[in-house]
Amino acid sequence: MFPTPIAKTSRPWQLTYQTLLPFALILWLLPLIAVAVFSIKPDGDFASANYWGWPSSFNFIENYGLVFAGSDMPRYLLNSVLITVPTVLGAVALSSMTGFALGIYGFRGNIWIFFMFVAGNFVPFQILMVPVRELTLDMGLYDTKTGLVLFHIAFQTGFCTLFMRNFIRALPKELIEAARVEGVSEFRIFWYVVLPLMKPALAALAVLIFTFIWNDYFWAIVLTQGADSQPVTAGITSFNAQYRAAYHLMSAGSIVAALPPVAMFFLMQRHFIAGLTLGAVK
Amino acid sequence: MTQPVLPTTHVAPPAVARSWWRRNQIRLAPWIFLAPGMIFFLFYVIFPIFQSFQISFYQWDGLGEKTFVGLYNYEELYYDDAFYTSLRNNVIWLVLYMLAIPAGLFIALFLNQTVVGIRLYKSLFFFPFVISQVVVGLVFSWFYDPTFGLLNTILGTFGAGPINVLGDERYVTYGIIAAGLWPQTAYCMILYLTGLNAVDPEQIEAGRLDGAKGARMLWYVVLPQLKPATFIAFVVTIIGALRSFDLISIMTNGGPFGESRVLAFYMFEVALSEYGFRYGYGAAIAVVLFLIMMVYITFFLTKMYRDERGR
Structure with missing residues (x-):
């Protein structure tokens, strides 16, 4: 193990490390801690310039209550859910099929189709912006959640295919060969043999895509504009315009907007990291 | 079955x-x-x-007719100062964003221990990556705020400042990049933590017997084994640097005086401008950005192709 395990080092260094750890963490999360503190302060603290002192009272319920009751925030959150969940399902479904096709069959042009997905996944959004916006307008889906979902599914299929294909390639080939010898059809092999083995990959992709899509801002402002369809990342700017200079509310709003992916991450940590670090180890 | x-x-x-x-x-x-x-x-x-x-070869406001103008948009780009400002900022982003890689490695080395509660520490250090860039941008713009921001409060105790980071054209791009480095470093950290987990303990022991330790051990024994992690860290950091849009849009909206624009932001601003859409000109900027990105994509695909052949 590198660096030397702390248990094998000298006592003073062990103690230094143990105290350094929490300090480093606080320093690292300082901007976030500041916002969390802001979000529970009462309005009066900002008027009396008590920005960094002890809160004069703890207004957790008032502030967060106002975020949910006094603004469009619940609608934005709901929109985010209605955009994110279908995208996750769609992208995972499509890419488990494309990944299967590219990972199992050695047909001509396989690698080029695979590279098309990989390259497309890295393209800057701006090169797609004008045509995708026009396409969405032409389909009558501008400023709808459906329009946003369809694009997200398509774009995420690139990354997901890369992921799925590499995962499926690492599966034991003999299993599929054996099934073929038994005369099992290709579709049944996909459904009954390969899909059950892909569960870890499906879980990893689902949490990753959830986070990516929940946090998307660019496409939200390109393809939607009102509270009827905008997700929370875009909604937070109108929320902030509504509560300009009310820092306690803007902080509370930001925390609410950021929370779902954070919860997802802590609940599904193992899968999340497995997905993110794919390829970091040979 | x-x-x-x-x-x-x-x-x-x-x-x-x-x-x-x-x-x-x-x-x-x-x-x-x-x-x-x-x-x-x-x-x-x-x-x-x-x-x-x-x-990009047309003049088009998104509503009326498209007019073919040939290379006119690119010619205009050639004489456009804002384009060069954006391009320069893109280069600054690309260079400084790379700091996320050594910083991530440093934190990963710091956290690669087995003390009580280290798992929680690792997840909390990784935390900034999970938050949307919109929120990161808001958090940092308050952090930089000249009247009450934490940065100037701290500077004030040392008798320095106040600095209006986001309002000063000299600092603005660096201020936004610092905000971007926060989640990006967390990402690189997690890549290296995973990589460090897979480092061959026998080679480390062999190195120790040969008297290697500290920096020499890191350079000659550990880093070569972290190569796959470093490669991925490079790919995601380059892509991240060229995709920078959210932070700029949230923190400064390109200002002051357009000094914090990058190509990705400038393109959006031109194409969906409030003074009328300029799709053709926007597309021309997007093409330039695409070609820059294509250099990296080609490099990445070439490496993948070689790896595939090697199997």
Whole structure:
């Protein structure tokens, strides 16, 4: 193990490390801690310039209550859910099929189709912006959640295919060969043999895509504009315009907007990291 | 397997169609599996790339007729100061964003221990990556705020400042990059933590016996084994640097005086400007950005192609 395990080092260094750890963490999360503190302060603290002192009272319920009751925030959150969940399902479904096709069959042009997905996944959004916006307008889906979902599914299929294909390639080939010898059809092999083995990959992709899509801002402002369809990342700017200079509310709003992916991450940590670090180890 | 065992007394297949399908199944199946994903991807990603190239030769406000203007948009770009400001900022982003890689490695080395609660520490250090860039941008713009921001409060105790980071054209880009480095470093950290987990302990022991330690051990024994992690860290950091949009849009909206623009932001600003859409000019900027990105994509794909061959 590198660096030397702390248990094998000298006592003073062990103690230094143990105290350094929490300090480093606080320093690292300082901007976030500041916002969390802001979000529970009462309005009066900002008027009396008590920005960094002890809160004069703890207004957790008032502030967060106002975020949910006094603004469009619940609608934005709901929109985010209605955009994110279908995208996750769609992208995972499509890419488990494309990944299967590219990972199992050695047909001509396989690698080029695979590279098309990989390259497309890295393209800057701006090169797609004008045509995708026009396409969405032409389909009558501008400023709808459906329009946003369809694009997200398509774009995420690139990354997901890369992921799925590499995962499926690492599966034991003999299993599929054996099934073929038994005369099992290709579709049944996909459904009954390969899909059950892909569960870890499906879980990893689902949490990753959830986070990516929940946090998307660019496409939200390109393809939607009102509270009827905008997700929370875009909604937070109108929320902030509504509560300009009310820092306690803007902080509370930001925390609410950021929370779902954070919860997802802590609940599904193992899968999340497995997905993110794919390829970091040979 | 949950499959029922097929009866062995097999009668000859009754229909010709079925046997044709049986014979060609393996050849056709991949295309059937590929079709839905490929259709989506072609329509929403691949075709639009070519359409953008085409639009960049037109003048178009998104409503009326398109007028073919040839290379005029690119000529205008050549004389556009804002374009060069954006390009310069893109270069600064690319260079400084790379700091996320050594910083991530440093934190990973710091956290690669087995003390009580280290798992929680690792997840909390990784935390900034999970938060949306919009929120990161808001958090940092308050952090930099000249009247009450934490940065100036701290500077004030040392008798320095106040500095209006986001309002000063000298600092603005660096201030935004610092905000971007926060989640990006967390990402690189997690890549290296995973990589460090897989480092061969025998080689470390062998190195120790040979008297290597500290920096020499890191450079000669550990880093070579972290190569895959470093490669991925490079790829995601370059892409991240060139995609920077959210932070700029949230923190400064390109200002002050357009000094914090990058190509990705400038393109959006031009194409969907409040003073009328300029799709053609925007597409031309997007094409330039695309070509820069293409250099890296090609490099990445070449490496992947070699790895595939090597199998």
